[in-house]
Amino acid sequence: MKALVYQGERDVAVREVPDARIEEPTDVLIKVTATSICGSDLHMYEGRTDVEPGTVFGHENLGEVVEVGDAVVRIRAGDRVCIPFNIACGFCRNCDRGLTGSCLTVSPGMDGGAYGYTGMGPYRGGQAELLRVPFGDVNCLKLPEDSIERELDYVMLADIWPTGYHATQLAGLEPGDSIVIYGAGPVGLMAAYSATLLGAANVMVVDRLPDRLALVEKIGATPVDDSAADPVEQVMDLTRGAGADRGCECVGWQAHDPDGTEHPNQTMNRLVGSVRATGGIGVVGVFVPEDPGAPDRLAREGQIAFDLGAFFQKSLHMASGQAHVKRYNRQLRDLIAADRARPSFLVSHQLPLNEAPQAYRHFDDRDRGWTKVVLRP
């Protein structure tokens, strides 16, 4: 089958690889019909991780079931399904509690697993023609029969929408709250979109790229340009000096100022400054336990200089980590099916699989207008 393969720093290619196939009796095999490129794929693409050449990328996958293992009872060939990026067993201590992003089974010795991602287990990605889905009964989200017409919406359920949504839940968002989201990339935009759907009164999104800020405005949120003025002060002004009830970190450790210098603690400390006393912060932007290439001693060891004194004085809380996609994907699917949500507003490009290398290049360069790419194998 054809698949997108990592060959080295900023070098990916579509190549022939052995077909994905049923390996365990609980597996499901799908023909991939939509698979998107994620911002976190770029960490690997840029050579910022230890990903091995030959890896097939792709953890935002949707397709049609072509075969199921002997032990599969819920899913059948012909079902159209969307696959959460986290792989879950459904029966470990964490999965039992709905914490499927930290499954203890699928990547022994680690918490959680994913498709086509370094450090997340031996699972091949879905930027390919076929994908093996382990524990298929657990991991396949069935889509409505007419889903084929709205695959661009449904493929957002694999990662990006649940991840943005998770940010708002980690922050403790309640209806009527104000919320500030740092980062208007795909995750930040999905967090803002979720906040709006959940009844937030005031949704502010901080970024500096004009096309992103325009999208913020388009979904009815308030853009905050941090290249124009201190975003903390802007948030204070927008909330009459109170601060936001909630805040989301959707940037991660590679936060940088407009001239490109990285400040891994920048958004976290701005969030501590932006959120009012007793408020909450949700962190879905990625931070890593070590970053050997970082210019800064703290960053190399996975630390940031964190305003814990202010955090404590304000009695704040924060929660972090990858989204437990299965916690949200049924309900979000139902919002799409009921025509109450259209997350595909985010998608800027649909391309065949063999144009994936160009798509990676444009997306990595943050080329204007390349917000989100969906590949169609």
Add this chain to the structure above:
Amino acid sequence: MKALVYQGERDVAVREVPDARIEEPTDVLIKVTATSICGSDLHMYEGRTDVEPGTVFGHENLGEVVEVGDAVVRIRAGDRVCIPFNIACGFCRNCDRGLTGSCLTVSPGMDGGAYGYTGMGPYRGGQAELLRVPFGDVNCLKLPEDSIERELDYVMLADIWPTGYHATQLAGLEPGDSIVIYGAGPVGLMAAYSATLLGAANVMVVDRLPDRLALVEKIGATPVDDSAADPVEQVMDLTRGAGADRGCECVGWQAHDPDGTEHPNQTMNRLVGSVRATGGIGVVGVFVPEDPGAPDRLAREGQIAFDLGAFFQKSLHMASGQAHVKRYNRQLRDLIAADRARPSFLVSHQLPLNEAPQAYRHFDDRDRGWTKVVLRP
């Protein structure tokens, strides 16, 4: 009236001061019969804060009502009451949600107020014969008629027990959980005691002072001596390599190694190491937004070098701040009244008010056996 007055670094004296009296129609005036010295009083005593000479200390107060203002309807002269250390209005946006530790009314411009504490509003403390209680209907917890015999238990409701309890709640403790508590001072011991009452399966407490570790054992928890071996490894061993479900920070920014060198990030990062993926951390040890006298640049600015990379990878959450005493004090009172709890096990000394200066000295020196002092004005 007589009161304990701060005169300067490590210098307090019992002196005559003007009587406390009703000032507002919502005030209640109490004759103090029990008032304890808190570890946080020592921050002021040691000159580590900007407290003004002349300040009357004391925020852990219990007594008998002697007079009430015209607008008071629930409390009457003769009632025996315990007073939460946080002063709350009962009607601001935070009090409405039960977040009385962050009352927006009592100390304009700040979040929260307290008796006899620098930076917490203009309220005189209760290490004195009389105490004015603002918003008396809101702030007085009525005690049972026979409470006089168990004042040593009930006075723990003013701060120390709710604070320890709050740590477990911020951490998200649920029955059957394992929990590790850093710090076996009064707050840490109360956190451990609370965890036991709440059905924790495994309560571990880290400290190094032998008399504290003995108390840990006495209440049925597991002492962990961090002067003997790495406490994170000990916690891993005690949990078969899994890590604790929950962790509590009951030490604060003056954490130090056995030779006395301060490491403000020590317990936070040990907690990140000790708690298992998806777990929670409650922070009630005090961290300050600035500490001008600190030896370390980060500490001076209220920052710590925090293991956010590991925190994120483990999908941890943490919550912080002073206890909202009113959230807990009714229920904890009822546990004392029903004879299901005896928090006075913590009290090592009862002394008349005029021996307060000596008590401060012993407590500040961590003299063996001076766990908790209750003054009897």
Add this chain to the structure above:
Amino acid sequence: MKALVYQGERDVAVREVPDARIEEPTDVLIKVTATSICGSDLHMYEGRTDVEPGTVFGHENLGEVVEVGDAVVRIRAGDRVCIPFNIACGFCRNCDRGLTGSCLTVSPGMDGGAYGYTGMGPYRGGQAELLRVPFGDVNCLKLPEDSIERELDYVMLADIWPTGYHATQLAGLEPGDSIVIYGAGPVGLMAAYSATLLGAANVMVVDRLPDRLALVEKIGATPVDDSAADPVEQVMDLTRGAGADRGCECVGWQAHDPDGTEHPNQTMNRLVGSVRATGGIGVVGVFVPEDPGAPDRLAREGQIAFDLGAFFQKSLHMASGQAHVKRYNRQLRDLIAADRARPSFLVSHQLPLNEAPQAYRHFDDRDRGWTKVVLRP
């Protein structure tokens, strides 16, 4: 001052009564500028209760503060405020927990109090020129300065919107859920409107009056006409046989079939039939502990023949009671202020106070188009 006074069954008049005034130091006095007629006023109007002649009705009140008592600190003359229908002290055991609808202070011996309502304490209503608000700091919700232009929206915060919202919360509504609401009167419509704002995927509303069903459709919900077919079967069809995740009772004990025969258990048992296993039911329609005039023996004693067997087999839960308005009114106010909600779509008529008697007559007759009346004293 002028006020609407109950004179006897279906007989109300606007008369001169003594001015409302400050009686307690915690009181606030307001000049009423908008006050609506509630469906529950009709219970008294119809002589179905033991309300005394001379009672001034009106518990949905909004106005401008004209005077405050000596102990009031947050509210000032000139503030524009909306007043929750429940009167709360802010410091009793229930108010402490946010359960202000069950305040233990304001009506000794009962749980909760209200303005102008029989059995809810001695408080005069606000269908009048002036209203005394007890515990004014606790009970006044401040409105934005420009609120005067949107009083029709803001007056919905006194009762009807929080009550509809409460129904969804009692039912346990979560984003993406399906929900069925029995009753498309003002409360049911507000429940449906709230469900939509909160991200419900599928909102079904059962009624039989064409103008109400038209309003259901107008707010984007699905009308279910129970005079056309069994509503339980219709809900099953609309949910592909699964049943709704949540259900709301917004009818109360006077439920009746199309020919007018009362069946007090009708909606409750239809809800048990309509909601899927593990689902939840919120009950805000009024049920009374005794109804001496009822035709049916059970109803006289406040009982219904309830399908507990089916309820248990489906592992359902249900919660009931008057809304704790203060739990919701700040957030809902902020949604109006941010222009994200316009609950005034419900208001069919604005009338001067002296036209109140006619308004009562039309509203009581369920005259077509008389959905909700706001009086302007």
Add this chain to the structure above:
Amino acid sequence: MKALVYQGERDVAVREVPDARIEEPTDVLIKVTATSICGSDLHMYEGRTDVEPGTVFGHENLGEVVEVGDAVVRIRAGDRVCIPFNIACGFCRNCDRGLTGSCLTVSPGMDGGAYGYTGMGPYRGGQAELLRVPFGDVNCLKLPEDSIERELDYVMLADIWPTGYHATQLAGLEPGDSIVIYGAGPVGLMAAYSATLLGAANVMVVDRLPDRLALVEKIGATPVDDSAADPVEQVMDLTRGAGADRGCECVGWQAHDPDGTEHPNQTMNRLVGSVRATGGIGVVGVFVPEDPGAPDRLAREGQIAFDLGAFFQKSLHMASGQAHVKRYNRQLRDLIAADRARPSFLVSHQLPLNEAPQAYRHFDDRDRGWTKVVLRP
């Protein structure tokens, strides 16, 4: 293998039946070493259900794994495991949310399944030498290696302890609460025991059998004898007129007065009377959707005459249904392992399998001292 087989009303026998065996790749086969008789087995035993002759009873099972299917990855031969009475798939919409008692997969067309129980699917019970456990990775709770010495404690995890615990959770029990439990059979006693472990201040248990009331006292709860005086008044007295914060129904539809007349609504309405306004009620006593043999018309249709008027006026909530055992059994296991809980205090008899028929007779007769029987195949 030998198994206890139902032959007809009050007629069970130990007979040879075909061995249980692995049928699906996800099955686990266990050799049963402890299996208890449950009060709900008596419903079948007494001929009150439509159970078919030939059925093997037993849903409270513990044993050693002897074989696993090809798709099983977590459980291995030799593991000692306790099996929840509910059978769950782990991947349906309800299991995903932890609602494993309402699994949509294991008994198509119904919500939930169980071993050896009529109307709960085709699964043979465990009062036998061998038991087939479907979806073994999901349904087996691993026990510590030294569990063999405490099997009487661990076998309580299959049903009776989680069910009692569930009652307290459905009621919304929080530390410091008062709680009244109707019924001091095994489930009621386990509810009381759980409440004590969870920090309830005041645990009252209503029954009339002296040996049960003695056990209530033994575990530190307050016995309330409803044959001596109105239990609602007794609860009021014990709570100074306030009522209990929470209540549990652990009796079910066969509630009767001391002379044996059934009143299916008796405990529910007593609970409404006993619980204070804003309180909660948990219902785990079984109510059935139809009871053809009942003397009373309502009861035949699965209805009770329920005090909904009082329930509403008090703003109560209630939740019902079978325990989702997997929600609790890990944590409760850990409490046994840590020696913090000893639920085996309930067990009155250990008997070999072939004495099961006598045990059923004694248990069904409520013979003094026959509290709980564990069979040892």
